[in-house]
Amino acid sequence: PQVPASPAPISMAAVTSVYGHQDLEQVPAVFGKDTDPNCLRRRFEAMLRKGQESIVKAIEECDGEGKFRADAWVREGGGGGVSRVMAGGKVWEKAGIGLSVIYGTMPTETINAARQRQANYATKELPAGERLPFFACGLSCVMHPRNPHCPTMHFNYRYFETEAGDWWFGGGTDITPVYIDEEDMKHFHGVYKKVCDKHDPDFYSKFKKWADEYFLIKHRGETRGLGGIFFDDLNDRDPEKIFAFAEECLNNVVAAYVPIIEKHKNDSFTEAQKRWQLLRRGRYVEFNLIYDRGTIFGLKTGIGRTESIMMTLPEIARWEYNHQPEPGSEEEKIMKLFKQPREWV
Amino acid sequence: PQVPASPAPISMAAVTSVYGHQDLEQVPAVFGKDTDPNCLRRRFEAMLRKGQESIVKAIEECDGEGKFRADAWVREGGGGGVSRVMAGGKVWEKAGIGLSVIYGTMPTETINAARQRQANYATKELPAGERLPFFACGLSCVMHPRNPHCPTMHFNYRYFETEAGDWWFGGGTDITPVYIDEEDMKHFHGVYKKVCDKHDPDFYSKFKKWADEYFLIKHRGETRGLGGIFFDDLNDRDPEKIFAFAEECLNNVVAAYVPIIEKHKNDSFTEAQKRWQLLRRGRYVEFNLIYDRGTIFGLKTGIGRTESIMMTLPEIARWEYNHQPEPGSEEEKIMKLFKQPREWV
Numbered sequence: 001p002q003v004p005a006s007p008a009p010i011s012m013a014a015v016t017s018v019y020g021h022q023d024l025e026q027v028p029a030v031f032g033k034d035t036d037p038n039c040l041r042r043r044f045e046a047m048l049r050k051g052q053e054s055i056v057k058a059i060e061e062c063d064g065e066g067k068f069r070a071d072a073w074v075r076e077g078g079g080g081g082v083s084r085v086m087a088g089g090k091v092w093e094k095a096g097i098g099l100s101v102i103y104g105t106m107p108t109e110t111i112n113a114a115r116q117r118q119a120n121y122a123t124k125e126l127p128a129g130e131r132l133p134f135f136a137c138g139l140s141c142v143m144h145p146r147n148p149h150c151p152t153m154h155f156n157y158r159y160f161e162t163e164a165g166d167w168w169f170g171g172g173t174d175i176t177p178v179y180i181d182e183e184d185m186k187h188f189h190g191v192y193k194k195v196c197d198k199h200d201p202d203f204y205s206k207f208k209k210w211a212d213e214y215f216l217i218k219h220r221g222e223t224r225g226l227g228g229i230f231f232d233d234l235n236d237r238d239p240e241k242i243f244a245f246a247e248e249c250l251n252n253v254v255a256a257y258v259p260i261i262e263k264h265k266n267d268s269f270t271e272a273q274k275r276w277q278l279l280r281r282g283r284y285v286e287f288n289l290i291y292d293r294g295t296i297f298g299l300k301t302g303i304g305r306t307e308s309i310m311m312t313l314p315e316i317a318r319w320e321y322n323h324q325p326e327p328g329s330e331e332e333k334i335m336k337l338f339k340q341p342r343e344w345v
Numbered sequence: 346p347q348v349p350a351s352p353a354p355i356s357m358a359a360v361t362s363v364y365g366h367q368d369l370e371q372v373p374a375v376f377g378k379d380t381d382p383n384c385l386r387r388r389f390e391a392m393l394r395k396g397q398e399s400i401v402k403a404i405e406e407c408d409g410e411g412k413f414r415a416d417a418w419v420r421e422g423g424g425g426g427v428s429r430v431m432a433g434g435k436v437w438e439k440a441g442i443g444l445s446v447i448y449g450t451m452p453t454e455t456i457n458a459a460r461q462r463q464a465n466y467a468t469k470e471l472p473a474g475e476r477l478p479f480f481a482c483g484l485s486c487v488m489h490p491r492n493p494h495c496p497t498m499h500f501n502y503r504y505f506e507t508e509a510g511d512w513w514f515g516g517g518t519d520i521t522p523v524y525i526d527e528e529d530m531k532h533f534h535g536v537y538k539k540v541c542d543k544h545d546p547d548f549y550s551k552f553k554k555w556a557d558e559y560f561l562i563k564h565r566g567e568t569r570g571l572g573g574i575f576f577d578d579l580n581d582r583d584p585e586k587i588f589a590f591a592e593e594c595l596n597n598v599v600a601a602y603v604p605i606i607e608k609h610k611n612d613s614f615t616e617a618q619k620r621w622q623l624l625r626r627g628r629y630v631e632f633n634l635i636y637d638r639g640t641i642f643g644l645k646t647g648i649g650r651t652e653s654i655m656m657t658l659p660e661i662a663r664w665e666y667n668h669q670p671e672p673g674s675e676e677e678k679i680m681k682l683f684k685q686p687r688e689w690v
Binding site: 071083085087094096218219220278282285286289290299302306307309310311313314315316317318319320321322 | 416428430432439441563564565623627630631634635644647651652654655656658659660661662663664665666667
């Protein structure tokens with residue numbers, strides 16, 4: 001299905017980004033270059049694309065006013081993507097879901113470094129100083145609501161392979177409230193535990209712990225939010241089985257997240273609560289710019305489109321020197337959870 | 346002179362940071378552990394301390410309302426510092442000047458990597474897997490005014506040495522306006538050209554270019570601001586000569602910056618101009634968290650005190666997806682200068 005691209009006039013300055021990404025007038029039906037629509041790469045793209053559209057629809061319905069624009073782009077080195085972004089919604093101040101389908105070559109050193117994260121990839125050591133063809137396809141999302149009682153949500157599902165025979169899946173969905181509602185956390189984690197349990201009884205406990213470790217802001221000694229699931233380098237079984245797991249994770253984003261927003265979108269809040277939300281958004285920025293693998297990989301290799309990476313940042317973030325929550329306050333209560341993750345289900 | 350530390354009660358949570366920095370009740374007169382007050386290390390600390398106090402005084406006078414608090418701290422591994430921070434001033438929404446005097450040991454790999462930036466250090470290669478004693482002393486400052494016609498200013502002057510015989514100075518002062526006033530830029534760069542010329546006729550052109558290169562936000566293809574001077578790894582002459590140069594640079598911060606603020610602090614501005622300022626503050630955050638050497642070194646090694654590093658971030662920053670300034674606008678005019686640095690004097 002062809003979605004019309006953003007109608008805003010494209011200035012020359014906007015057309016070519018610093019890394020050679022170009023905006024398109026129309027969103028193509030397929031970004032991948034494989035001709036066989038039944039190969040895993042094409043099916044993974046199609047699955048992510050379908051998920052992107054259905055999440056856009058559900059979020060627009062819940063918001064009631066905001067609409068997602070569609071910006072399609074191609075990349076000089078191969079591939080492209082489409083970023084769906086809602087700015088200035090009634091419920092969400094900023095929500096973005098970006099698809100990237102990238103073909104290209106990368107230095108063998110990068111591949112070798114990636115392999116060191118896990119032992120069971122293709123065993124052939126790659127000679128340094130060469131470049132190797134790769135394929136990467138992923139869908140990334142961050143949604144920042146206005147109301148401090150509505151949590152921010154992030155997910156990312158991706159598939160990566162190289163011509164040397166390496167392949168892996170990665171992904172996860174996680175939630176970042178700034179005030180704690182235990183029932184919401186039980187619901188969110190419960191949805192993902194149920195999805196995980198259908199595919200492997202070990203998945204939830206393993207991937208929940210991985211999220212708590214991954215989303216740690218090391219220099220603060222606190223997590224970004226209250227976790228969810230996270231996995232990377234997953235290639236220990238039939239790729240079709242991991243594909244099916246990733247698909248079911250993606251298809252449960254709305255069920256895990258939207259009921260929490262429906263419950264809280266009309267909650268009243270104070271200026272002080274809004275300020276606390278903005279301070280926590282500052283922490284979100286710290287995590288994303290200092291530790292997030294996708295952000296750093298995308299920006300430093302030049303493979304990512306800068307605006308599509310930066311769309312994950314909140315509209316507004318705040319930093320106050322040496323801010324400490326009041327003892328006994330709701331702010332202190334959630335800070336303790338950021339410093340000491342717990343089980344929810 | 347003993348400055349009373351911040352009178353706010355210190356909660357237990359605040360006392361011990363993630364990296365083992367502890368807050369002090371009083372600001373000690375000296376942080377360095379050398380007993381000879383005439384050694385270069387002690388004199389460099391004293392010089393920075395004097396600069397810190399005189400800049401605090403000048404900024405408080407110009408602000409008219411805001412006062413700097415003093416937070417002194419010590420570090421488990423050796424050394425300490427004092428952060429002077431003004432929050433919620435009339436002219437500045439956030440201004441911080443932090444002194445750090447750090448003794449300790451660091452992995453020889455870190456030293457070897459630092460040496461590779463420049464060839465003429467001590468030639469002895471250090472065995473990997475060991476730790477080497479080092480000394481680092483620096484004064485860092487960022488000031489973010491409220492008024493979009495008043496630029497943000499940053500400086501940093503530092504001295505570093507190891508027991509293997511490496512030593513070097515680094516530093517610089519740079520300015521980040523969000524609207525262009527050519528006279529202001531001629532004044533700011535003119536002050537530093539005059540300082541540079543007194544010490545070496547090559548310094549200004551070399552260090553001005555270095556600032557333009559260093560303060561580049563690579564993933565945006567634009568500079569953070571309109572530069573100034575920047576130097577690092579400077580050890581090509583008698584250390585006393587570089588000391589004198591750094592001292593004169595520091596002593597000219599007020600002359601270079603405060604007249605610009607006096608000129609514009611009462612300028613009227615619109616909501617749209619304020620919004621543009623916050624968008625550029627978003628870029629400031631991107632630079633500091635992704636590229637700034639001091640931030641990354643401080644956070645990743647755990648040597649820095651997190652709150653003292655993060656005090657350089659603005660009170661509020663903003664991100665809008667794919668924002669493009671209007672053709673022919675003042676915003677577009679300064680964007681062109683960020684994309685193509687020019688000479689001012």
